[in-house]
Amino acid sequence: MMSKVEKLTERLQGIEIRKKSLGLKASVGGIGSTTAVSERRRETTSLEDKSLVYGREKDKEAILQLLLKEDESVSVSVIPIVGMGGIGKTTLARLVYNDERIKGCFDPKLWVCVSDDYDVVRVTKAILEAFTSDANKLETLNMLQKKLNEKLSGKRFLLVLDDAWNDNYADWDVLRRPFMHGAPGSKIILTTRLRNVAKITSTLCPSQLAYTLNELSKDECLSLFAHHALARPNFDAHPHLKEIGEKIVNKCKGLPLAAKTLGGLLRNESQQRVWENISDSKIWDLPEQQSNILPALRLSYHHLPSHLKQCFAYCAIFPKDYAFDKGELILLWMGVGLLPLSTEKKQMEDFGSEYFDDLLSRSFFQQSSAFESRFVMHDLLNDLTLYIAGDICFMLDKLVGDKQIEIPEGARHLSFLRQRFDGLQRFRPTYKRQHL
Incomplete structure (x- = not known):
């Protein structure tokens, strides 16, 4: 009995931590009440920033x-x-x-x-x-x-x-x-x-x-990052940092806010070890008082109605750069019960199409540059889905040697990238999980 109480307590503590991290406030009310968001966008100003702007x-x-x-x-x-x-x-x-x-x-x-x-x-x-x-x-x-x-x-x-x-x-x-x-x-x-x-x-x-407005090119993003990290648009004075700097900029995927923020975190820092720590960090691991990447992206999520929040979070099953088909995603939403039941006027697929188009119009999805009929998520929005979904959605990565993959107890949705030589060993951890 005590173990169940301890597990329940641990789960409630986890919910409390996630509530704080998502900026949610308790709200008194019934069905019509709304959840208040404590996090508000700061005011902007028309005053010109004298620092250089790249690629615009x-x-x-x-x-x-x-x-x-x-x-x-x-x-x-x-x-x-x-x-x-x-x-x-x-x-x-x-x-x-x-x-x-x-x-x-x-x-x-x-x-x-x-x-x-x-x-x-x-x-x-x-x-x-x-x-x-x-x-x-x-x-x-x-x-x-x-x-x-x-x-x-x-x-x-x-x-x-x-x-x-x-x-x-x-x-x-x-x-x-x-x-x-x-x-x-x-x-x-x-x-x-x-x-x-x-x-x-x-x-x-x-x-x-x-x-x-589209993302910056890789070179433009690299110059912007270097400007904020090293106070110059290149790595001529710090050649030992260029390779790791390029890895950090790859994480930004052309998003100026990310390049500027990560550059600011490394301002006048020349130790390669510190740069490697930033390169290896996920966006939610960065110090939030210094990084405004996650709050900026999270604000878009807060503005979603609840049904779209669930559909977006489910997209954590997709790996980065995965080009998905609209109809495929709608069928997946249907399969896990995220869409309303069909009515006399609308089929379930019609609801799914509306949900998809709404997320597309809110810039959560974007047209794939490689496949005209497919869509992708920006890498940082993909990171956001992983942050929001927590343990609910889990990606089964390839095995490293004989290392067993630990699937969280609360995992409900599992996805994997098919390898050329998939074996039973890879999927052995799934048999213990009862909620998949």
Whole structure:
């Protein structure tokens, strides 16, 4: 009896640790209640970062062309920039916002961080505060929008709405009303992780509703990493660190946030042993007070509805760089009971297709560059699935010599990479696990 109590206590302690690591708070309420997230995205600023930015010149020129293009079909153009967390959307918007070529084209220029705590009144007030300190005296949305309308009326403005999450069209329709009275040629740049936000806000052509920001090339990522680690864009002064530096950058898979963060952790550190420790670490092993990679990616996960959280976590069964088929994944979701039962109007596959498309639009999946009909996850998002799934999903790696693989007791889903000479020995550990 005591052993069962001890096991239960140990399990509850594990749940408590994971609750804290995922930033969850206890919430009082029934079915309609929501789980609060303690972790909030920090405010962004329009002030230019004087440190070098690598690999974004083409992206910058493309956005500048859209900004300077005259479009008589709409009074105010909205240009969404879409990409996964940490890809550099805010950095790109900041580069454009501070470019000399647009300084005489727009007056006023405004920057507002929308963030995940979306509220029409708060965002409207934040925009108005760029003009006047009297915004705090205005309490109702009507008063705020009338005042903002006065300030923008007849002016050719540039507004950056950074980090937008709300994909409710009715909310956007209310927020944008004061903007419609700006002078022709006014522009709004909106950065978001969600393609659905781009759909409801964009004024670009239907074939390209948003500007999709992609990962940096390996060389660009390496230069960015070296800049933050060694205060120079190369390893000329530290040739002994180049090989291990390239291994670290391979972990980043072109994500600027990861290159910048890992470079910052190694700032002015020249001991190869320390670099090797970072190279061998998983993202959740890094000191969180110094690393913002996991919190940035985790924020996207927090914004998922519960049914999508389960479906995304299940993807921990896939190895890195695995190109999966949409239909294949939907069938797997069906097989483990993650999809609603069929109804008169919808089959189970239809629900699965909706779930998949939603995760794709939120940048959790991306089109494979090698196979047009398949999809992949960024390596760091793959790491995130492993972190979230914990012991529930387990990958059976190849045997190293005669070493037995210990499968966690709580493992429910098991996957393996087929080897040329698979033997029974490899699967022997599975017979002890009753929950697979």
